[in-house]
Amino acid sequence: MDYNNVTETYDYLIIGSGAAGAILANRLSASGHYSVCLLEAGPSDRHPFIHIPAGFIKMIFNPAYTWQFTTEPSELTLGRRIPIPQGRVLGGSTSINGLIYNRGQREDFDHWSRLGNTGWDYESILPYFKRTEHSLARVTKYRGHDGPMPVSDTDWKHPIADAFIAGAEELGIPGNEDYNGHTQEGAGYFQRTIHKGRRMSTAQTYLKAAKHHKSLRIKTSAQVTRILIENERAVGVEYREARGQSNSQIAARREVILCAGAINTPKLLQLSGIGESEHLQGLGLPVSHALPGVGQHLKDHYSVRVVARVKNSRTINELARGFQLSGQILNWILRRPSILALSPSLVYYFWKTDEALPTSDLQGVFTPASYKEGYVGVLDDYPGMTCGVWQHRPRSSGFVRITSKDPFAAPMVQPNYLQDPHDREILIKGIRLARRLLESERLSHYMDGEVLPGGSTQSDEELLAFASRFGVSSYHLNGTAKMGPADDAMAVVDPELRVHGLQGLRIADSSVMPEIPSANICAATMMIAEKAADLILGSSHPS
The missing domain is CATH 3.30.410.40 (Cholesterol Oxidase; domain 2)
Structure with a gap:
């Protein structure tokens, strides 16, 4: 890190403000003990079509508010490039998605646990699903009633x-x-994240509630271009507010938390020299930390x-x-x-x-x-x-792979449908x-x-x-930085979401899912963020 170029220092840096990042920004800043900076590559969520549920059709292909990614052609999709847009706005994909609230099956999470991810079985993660939710329609032991995210019946x-x-x-x-x-x-x-006729994104729920937290700083239009690694530790990030402008650096006293989604998370890891060594060296990137599983195991419905x-x-x-x-x-x-x-x-x-x-x-x-x-x-x-x-559970899997050192270039995405x-x-x-x-x-x-x-x-x-x-994508991409124990050579994070072999770097988004759930993935991603907040705060000691 070039400390002459460091503009600010925070305890926690969170990259991405979507289903996971917004939740972590709220939870980590709530106590006031820690300073938190949330960096979002896209703009604020002020566009009126974001807040009208039917505006989904207008927003999902709007490049001002979405990453307009596409898949690579394949024989079994007749050589088509299939659109896989992702949210690029405050609230991330929760500001532009299809609004369905669907957790998945008990068996999905019990299987995560059997793969060696202790603490991710259904009984262990159910409280985190409930913590996110304010159920407007039903009161049962399975549903949450005090959470920030309203869930309504059609x-x-x-x-x-x-x-x-x-x-x-x-x-x-x-x-x-x-x-x-x-x-x-x-x-x-269906049950939906809609209340009083309006979309309920994590920006409108978690971030809106956190705006009074003095310890939270939110930066929009700030695209992180690299995670800075020194002596096997993440010490900060480099970001740019627009093409052509110079980079700025922010330091992290405690952790960098990556919540950029199943495409941008592996892309940013690879740009930072974290990934499969031969691939990075072939692009002329120095290898900061060899992890062959980065970008692998991509799944989608x-x-x-x-x-x-x-x-x-x-x-x-x-x-x-x-x-x-x-x-x-x-x-x-x-x-x-x-x-x-x-x-x-x-x-x-x-x-x-x-x-x-x-x-x-x-x-x-x-x-x-x-x-x-x-x-x-x-x-x-x-x-x-x-x-x-x-x-529900496709066996086909693919990869996300950068093809250039240019942080603004789209990566290669091949789900192998x-x-x-x-x-x-x-x-x-x-x-x-x-x-x-x-x-x-x-x-x-x-x-x-x-x-x-x-x-x-x-x-x-x-x-x-x-x-x-x-056939098209259901926009349920996941698994590209999958969770697993140390003896899983393709695992990127451990069951506490810490990147294997590095200090000060965690991942909390759909990329850590070890297998695709039997559901739309937004609810499970929010659950991951709530559990991540407990994992992080449980290992921290305010002075």
Whole structure:
């Protein structure tokens, strides 16, 4: 570190203000014993579309507020580059995501523990899920009631969605009032991080509550370009406020905490000389600390959507246009149920491809709306509905790898979707289940014919070709700095989230997940941050 260039010194430096970083900034600064600096590469979250849930469609591809990453082409995605945007704004991806609150299965976290991650079994981490949450709908031993993050039930119901849930029961998928409770399996309306018609991001909850903490400094538009390592210890960071400007350095007395997400976390580690030695040396980067697992073990949920036309009812496609949209806007202003206050998916179903399985291996989503080519973005011109599906626990994994020393260059991201034959088999079964759900007797009053993939697509080979052409990311990227014991050569952090072999550096975000959970990953990432706060404060001693 060039101490002549050090502008400030704090006890803790937190990189990234998303689902994890904002929580840690709140918790570590709350006592007033420690000074904390939170660095966010993006701007503040003042844009009005951030706070309107339906603004998701406008914000997720806005490069001013998101990292517009894409995957590398692959044979099984027909050479496509699939968009994988990540939040680049105060609140991170919680400011631009699909708003679903979904924790995952007990078995997910018990498996984390069996991999050698003591203290990460379900019973141990349940209190941290509860700590994040202010449940607005239910009081059970599984749910939190005093946390900063409001979680609400869907208040805008639709007869097509009701018919879909009834059709799922017709096929043997039971209704489930709380998939975040005792069991996940079943079908019903989603729980969301929406309150009084507005998005509840970690910026609007945790950071807003922490703004009065005198010990907290928040820097926006401050992109960290390197973690500074001296004598096997993280001592600070280098950051830049804009291209062309000179770098500044901030020192950390205690720890640097990396919360930049499953793409930017390994990217920043590699830029700092932490990673696979041969790769770093090939780019002309000095190796600060050899860790071959950095950037490896990338996983994501690859989703495919079956689309059908609708008869005998209006869908969101019509309600989002013209005079009818004006009525929905008025409802939103008056805090009545409105399509402006919806998550992109209204209904869930969790089910098995094989009755012999102990737990469900599929997640599905449904909404009385459809989008051009099945991709959430531009609504179709006709009344439509969509049933999407993905495999809970894909075996295929990939990597994140920088290709340049330029900190502003996007890294190579290759999830290797569908590479494992088992993943292809499960996804094809999932598409067939989605079709059966759309063809249920209870939904027949509204079903007006399948559009995608279309009735002529029947064989496994044809369905795989459809999935290869139209499948997309669920934006659930994780695992690129996975947690594991010291004898796991590919583990990057230990069960206390400390980077193996280094002092003063922890990681707390979705990149540390040792295996992908059976869920959207935001809730689990918030849980990781709450537990990280206890791990950090438990090892600190205020003077």
